[in-house]
Amino acid sequence: MSVKPPIWWYQSMDEYYARKKIKEDPEINNIFEDKPQELEEFTLWYIAYSSAYGSVGFTTAIYEWLTNGWDSIPKDRMRMIEYDPEGWKALSKAVFERDNYTCTYCGEIGGQLEVDHKRPWSRGGTDDMDNLTTACLRCNRQKHDKTVDEFMEWKKNKISGDE
CATH class of the missing domain: 1.10.30.50 (DNA Binding (I), subunit A)
Structure with missing residues (x-):
């Protein structure tokens, strides 16, 4: 009998992989070069955006972030x-x-x-x-x-x- 991990485990893994993916992406690192606070904001937004809409490519995500920021995520899909x-x-x-x-x-x-x-x-x-x-x-x-x-x-x- 297999045991399903708790939901918080999935959320932690989503955050871990999002942070890893962002850290390794040269385009994102160029955009947020010398702006660690903005990079952290984008990271938190990307995690929430991915949670609301599923996995999205960085091109789409960067466009949404730069265009609409937090307003691009409907509040009813954010906790x-x-x-x-x-x-x-x-x-x-x-x-x-x-x-x-x-x-x-x-x-x-x-x-x-x-x-x-x-x-x-x-x-x-x-x-x-x-x-x-x-x-x-x-x-x-x-x-x-x-x-x-x-x-x-x-x-x-x-x-x-x-x-």
């Missing part, structure tokens, strides 16, 4: 924490308060809580309040990129030993 960290903190607090600081999946109260996407981000979920819920660290890690129904079925099977 709120990427473009509005303070807004994400406030939204997280509102989710925790709405859910009485209780994990939706196991009922644990307090502890290390996280905001979970009911419909996972990787499957088209959004940062809208109705798609967010409170999850304890354990449940959120076990849920990975499953929908709520898939996770509850997995959890039921795990408890009954059918997994």
Whole structure:
């Protein structure tokens, strides 16, 4: 039985390969020569752009960046924490308060809580309040990129030993 790596692992690999690809590209290094801050901005943008649109060639990416910058990525395909960290903190607090600081999946109260996407981000979920819920660290890690129904079925099977 193979184990699927968690979503954060894929995101880390995407970032690693994007940074490696950018570092090795002579055209990009010419454009951003002696501008390390702008290169870092472009790198972060490219990672977000690739995440929203899939892999794109550097010619397209450079044109988009130089023409539109961050505005070339629709906000609905960027995680709120990427473009509005303070807004994400406030939204997280509102989710925790709405859910009485209780994990939706196991009922644990307090502890290390996280905001979970009911419909996972990787499957088209959004940062809208109705798609967010409170999850304890354990449940959120076990849920990975499953929908709520898939996770509850997995959890039921795990408890009954059918997994």
